[in-house]
Amino acid sequence: MGGGAAVWQFPVVFSGWKIGQLDQPGAMQLTNDKGGQYTATQSAYPSPPAPGDRAATQEQTDKWIQDIQSKTTGLQHKTADSTEITASGQPVQMMRTDAEYVGADGQNYRAVVWIRAFTQGTKPGFVSLTYATPTSSFSEEELKGMLEQTKLMNIESSQLNM
16 A cells, blocks of 8 residues: 555545635645535654554544543544545545534534544554534535545555554
């Protein structure tokens, strides 16, 4: 598959969405007029990660949950392994969290986030992909179309090793 740091191939055009402005290196985002955000991040570890891809991925997933919990109310979430993200046409094992919460604006939101850490390569890092919208405009069909245009590149292992 590749060496070095994992990176996203991210769509810059998707019907009804426009490029968003993020003040974060390694982040790409699309936004829509309904309050939706589709965001991909890729980060290098500043210090050695938890040992093993699975433990490091769980650690990053827990951080995402804690972060969203600190900014919202009524968070309900479910996390499971997922192979919906691909690299070179092959499924990549990730952790997927489905979440529902009330935002700071009082609106109900629904989010899906995929997270994966890569600890074994020459450049350990982690990636995330988030689709978050007000609950009333959440669309499985739209999400599926966006996922078809979003791929991981430069990964050394598609397996979520222990």
